Amino acid sequence: MAGEGNDPARGETVGRAWRRRLAAVARSLVPWLAWNGVLAGALASYAVLVEPRRIVVEPMTFETPGRPAGQREGRYRIAFVSDFDLLGPPGRFEDRVRARINALNPDLIAIGGDIFGGDGGPPSAATLARVRDWLAGFRARDGVVVAWGEQESLWPERARTALPPGAREIDASCEIVAGGEARIRLCGPNGILAPFDVQPADGGRLVAAWGRHLTVGRYSGPGSENWTGVDATVRFRFRDVGDGPGIAVMERPGEPGYRLRVIPGRMQWGVGPPAGAEWPGRTRDTGGRVLPDRSYVARVRVEPTAAGNVVRSRIWPVDGVEPETWPVEFVDASPRRPKAGSVGVVAGGAWTGSDRQVFEAVEVRDLADRLLMAEEFDDAERVGRTWERPGGAESDFDTTIVVGHNPIELLGLPSDMPTHIGLFLAGHTHGGQIRLPFFGPLHLDEGWPRDWSEGLVRLADGATWLYVTRGLGSSKVPVRFLCPPEITDLTVTVRRRPPR
Numbered sequence: 001m002a003g004e005g006n007d008p009a010r011g012e013t014v015g016r017a018w019r020r021r022l023a024a025v026a027r028s029l030v031p032w033l034a035w036n037g038v039l040a041g042a043l044a045s046y047a048v049l050v051e052p053r054r055i056v057v058e059p060m061t062f063e064t065p066g067r068p069a070g071q072r073e074g075r076y077r078i079a080f081v082s083d084f085d086l087l088g089p090p091g092r093f094e095d096r097v098r099a100r101i102n103a104l105n106p107d108l109i110a111i112g113g114d115i116f117g118g119d120g121g122p123p124s125a126a127t128l129a130r131v132r133d134w135l136a137g138f139r140a141r142d143g144v145v146v147a148w149g150e151q152e153s154l155w156p157e158r159a160r161t162a163l164p165p166g167a168r169e170i171d172a173s174c175e176i177v178a179g180g181e182a183r184i185r186l187c188g189p190n191g192i193l194a195p196f197d198v199q200p201a202d203g204g205r206l207v208a209a210w211g212r213h214l215t216v217g218r219y220s221g222p223g224s225e226n227w228t229g230v231d232a233t234v235r236f237r238f239r240d241v242g243d244g245p246g247i248a249v250m251e252r253p254g255e256p257g258y259r260l261r262v263i264p265g266r267m268q269w270g271v272g273p274p275a276g277a278e279w280p281g282r283t284r285d286t287g288g289r290v291l292p293d294r295s296y297v298a299r300v301r302v303e304p305t306a307a308g309n310v311v312r313s314r315i316w317p318v319d320g321v322e323p324e325t326w327p328v329e330f331v332d333a334s335p336r337r338p339k340a341g342s343v344g345v346v347a348g349g350a351w352t353g354s355d356r357q358v359f360e361a362v363e364v365r366d367l368a369d370r371l372l373m374a375e376e377f378d379d380a381e382r383v384g385r386t387w388e389r390p391g392g393a394e395s396d397f398d399t400t401i402v403v404g405h406n407p408i409e410l411l412g413l414p415s416d417m418p419t420h421i422g423l424f425l426a427g428h429t430h431g432g433q434i435r436l437p438f439f440g441p442l443h444l445d446e447g448w449p450r451d452w453s454e455g456l457v458r459l460a461d462g463a464t465w466l467y468v469t470r471g472l473g474s475s476k477v478p479v480r481f482l483c484p485p486e487i488t489d490l491t492v493t494v495r496r497r498p499p500r
Helices: 008-053 092-104 125-136 150-154 156-160 380-386
Strands: 056-065 074-081 108-111 144-146 167-169 174-179 182-187 196-199 205-208 215-219 230-238 246-251 258-263 266-269 285-289 296-305 308-317 328-332 342-347 357-365 371-375 399-403 421-426 455-458 465-468 486-495
Touching: 056 421, 056 465, 074 092, 074 174, 074 182, 092 125, 092 486, 150 156, 156 167, 182 486, 196 380, 205 342, 215 246, 230 246, 230 342, 246 296, 258 296, 258 342, 266 308, 285 308, 342 357, 399 486, 421 486
Parallel strands: 056 486, 074 108, 108 144, 144 167, 182 399, 399 421, 421 465
Antiparallel strands: 074 486, 174 182, 196 205, 205 357, 215 342, 230 296, 230 357, 246 258, 246 342, 258 266, 266 285, 296 308, 308 328, 357 371, 455 465
């Protein structure tokens, strides 16, 4: 007799029961899946179509005592925006942003870079013209300052054509603005992060204290803008084997000329051949290895000819003999080659400590060997009148605000450099674009701390604050979730420092 467990009829009954149960479960899941599908679709539509078009004005206050001995006080209002990431001319959204900013009636409008977006090359002339007209409609007492983002840094000369009168690049410069009695120093990152400081003691020297960026201090003394052919020398030394000091020749602000600088231990034309320049062969290096803690002389001669600018360079130890030959010689025949300009000293490199790149003397002669200028940096007052010094410590100010782009500029901020940075404004992160409750951004580039994705953060030195805006545009994926576009309405208050 067959066992009860092998009864075919019973097995069929059990099978039908399980199928009915699974069907019931499936039917019960349909509404849940449908509602969640609707919810997911609604959230996706919101993240793609709604939130990227929202504009949130974030009020932010920053209060600071004036620098030591400061007895001035006042307020200053800045509308800070960043990362429009335009892929074409400004549209309705950008016009709404401008209207909201103008309604704030700020003292200054600061743009933290990446006005333009995309990786397809520079914007067209038509887009640049439309951006110029759009920027011309911004209204603030002290105008508009713009820091370079990644995009503008790729083609700075084209980006400058998009700046109307009243809007100026602040990437490598500093300026003083007034907020009541207070004097606020506004700087770009290349202006504050590689400051030059004159030290007249011990025979005089110009020190590039530290920096991640290439920074040029230009001579602006009598006649320098009209120098059409020069023979310039600079005496310098540096402490590290990395990127170091150099000399710029036939250069004006916003119009780069020829830059010779130390690039890992060798004196080399560091920005590549100028557009149209012809390198006739051997090398871009001016000679042997440049060693730390030893003084050198670099010499650059620029001779205008009918065929173009003939540029020659060489280098030798200060206690050695000047070579008779020019290891590097090239002709710049490009239509935009410099026709006149000044000389300058160049600093830049990896994060270092203070006192790393030292310039001991600069001399310039014309091609007839007449002395045009000689500077040994032994008189701070004279240098202050005749040299453009980005970020120089000689300015009279109560606090410093840096208008930057990338927060990573502050990683590794050396503690031995008194930059006097009160607040560093940055963008770049877009706040992560997609944020989750209790978690924050899904993704951040560069490996910086998660709390640097947006908002106000106090740095480890205790004296410097970082504020990161969520920006206004989108990069790569046009999506925002719990991270709406931001205009920062910043009020800076400088109060008197109480007497000790």
